Amino acid sequence: MEKEIKAFINLWVGKRLESLNCICEMLDFCFNDNLVLHGLGLTRIFLKDDLIITTIDYNSWDQTDSKHNDEWFNTEKYKDQIIGGKVTNISISKSNDLFLELDNGVRIECFVANAYPHYAEECEQWLLFEHTEDHSGRFLTAYNKRLSFD
Incomplete structure (x- = not known):
């Protein structure tokens, strides 16, 4: 399974x-060739080493409009x-955090944001997938403690 996952993430380069x-509270990234990243947990975007976007900044300023x-x-x-950069490097840490570097100085980080003992089941943290009309594309999903590749 590890070889298949490595081959799949190398498609993104x-x-x-x-x-x-x-x-x-999610960031959705669409790449050419119908490759998609959903950052469902803590997701951050850096531009030239400056943190510019994080999903933690989701609290409404005025408490009336969620946007x-x-x-x-x-x-x-x-x-x-941010848009237009090409992936130069993609990696997954031992704790299943995802890191993408783009040639325009953008770095995308998707972290496994929580443990799961408080929940009945694990939560999706991030997911890489091939978008197809017939839903036959491959999915790499990071849960709290494991990766699933379908």
Whole structure:
């Protein structure tokens, strides 16, 4: 399984980031060739070593509109500088944190954000997948303590 996972994540090298979207408390990254990253747990984006976006910044400034927060504001503010970069390096740490480096100075980090003893089952933290119309693409999902590759 480790060889298959390594081969799958190596597919991402050279792929261009085509879009970035906020979806609830998640960041959604779409790369060319229908490759997608969902950052479901703690996700951070650095631009030239400056932390510009994190999903922790989701608290509403005015407590009335859920889009009035640092995550949505900074995603819109920096989107043009983030989109267009190509993946130069992708890696998964021993604790299943995901790191992507792009050639435009962008670094995307998806961390395993919580343990699971408090929950009935593990929670998805991040997921890399091939988007296909018939849902036949491969999925690499990081849960709290394990990776699943389908």
